Amino acid sequence: MTTITFEHKVARYFSEKLAWKEARVLSAKPLAGGISRETWMVELEYREEESKALSVRRIVLRMDPESSVLESNRTVEYTVLRALESLTGFPVANTICNEDDPSYIGSSFMASDAVSGVSEISDIMNSPYKEAGVEIALNHFRTLGKITTLNYRSHNLHQLLAEPTPHRVALDTLTPWIESLNNKNLGPSPITAGAIRRLKRQLPPPPERIVVCHGDFRHGNCMYQSDGKITAVIDWEMVHLGDPLEDLAWALSPDWQPSAGEGKVAGHITEEEAIAAWESTSGIKVDPKALDWWRLFSWVKSTSLFSAGGYHFIHDKETSVIPAISAWMAIHHSEKAMLTLMGVLK
Structure with missing residues (x-):
């Protein structure tokens, strides 16, 4: 029986649900930080249109855990981020999607573009x-x-x-x-x-x-x-x-x-x-x-x-x-x- 990897599930989601053509995960690693959600950095290669060359995009997945020290609402977090995008000059990562169905990658999640910089x-x-x-x-x-x-x-x-x-x-x-x-x-x-x-x-x-x-x-x-x-x-x-x-x-x-x-x-x-x-x-x-x-x-x-x-x-x-x-x-x-x-x- 073939095991479907996390990377394959992520690539399939963005390919099928968001129509990112030929999506393929180049790397995926968990990140520290956050007290209510698992956070992953994913580097994904895809083609925006048939005629265009392949692009590489770094995205951050914020996934719901089975249990957590702090209960929080992912949809609220995503909606607030969307609202902040309208605040002129405010630094916020571009949101991509908010997925409630855990069957795609094993957990409900939200995704946004990764940003440059350090935090510690x-x-x-x-x-x-x-x-x-x-x-x-x-x-x-x-x-x-x-x-x-x-x-x-x-x-x-x-x-x-x-x-x-x-x-x-x-x-x-x-x-x-x-x-x-x-x-x-x-x-x-x-x-x-x-x-x-x-x-x-x-x-x-x-x-x-x-x-x-x-x-x-x-x-x-x-x-x-x-x-x-x-x-x-x-x-x-x-x-x-x-x-x-x-x-x-x-x-x-x-x-x-x-x-x-x-x-x-x-x-x-x-x-x-x-x-x-x-x-x-x-x-x-x-x-x-x-x-x-x-x-x-x-x-x-x-x-x-x-x-x-x-x-x-x-x-x-x-x-x-x-x-x-x-x-x-x-x-x-x-x-x-x-x-x-x-x-x-x-």
Whole structure:
């Protein structure tokens, strides 16, 4: 019995479903990154028209896994990416297709064109990227601010994503992370419980508008070029509607800053410069006290994510030890940060 390879299934899909003539996969490899979907880089050769020469196209497949630390909706992610393509000057990969039928390649998936650039901190802190480090850092926050300008209603995203009211957005955003902590409990966590009580007691003022939030905007989820430009924002699996300061607080977290640039945001600029860059494209003036609320929220959110990873390792037969190590090390780190923000530690 002949075994049909993954590469053959992918080639057959693009040939039969999208009419990419003579499609043939030259290479396919899994990529790291993303917490709810398997990601593959595929190099595919095909002929656009009978009279044209063969072309080679690099595409990224985002595939639904059997189980995941984080539940997310692929169709929502794909629809948001399509909407962002209309946002002038916003760096987003060109979308190709969104396939619900798992029979084609063994899983439901979405596909987009691959983009050039690097994403990891270890890359951008070394040549040839470090020479453009200041511009990369500023563009990082300008790009984040740009997301807030997307008119999500004109793209009917409010029909796919829960739309909170400005007066309830903070509590509505916090509640699912509390529920996740309760449902995927790794044991008593009095520091996190104390932080949650603080957040509930001292809710921030409502934002001037509800916006699309990436949910995990940081190094690792942007593609950078050596000239300082960003070619794409990737991994939109946590996208939702919320307070614009949520993404900003997450992006400013010390967890995402390279140690080589200690004391600097994105390794090269001050926090004041980062916030100013974000304000310049978002058109929103940052309320420092509200931002502090979202900073504390970010540590509760990261603790909830790491707890879910540890729970997934224990109960779902996860073979990678990374979620377990992250749960053990990162939760302690997050709780220390909570105590600092609450004024308990200096």
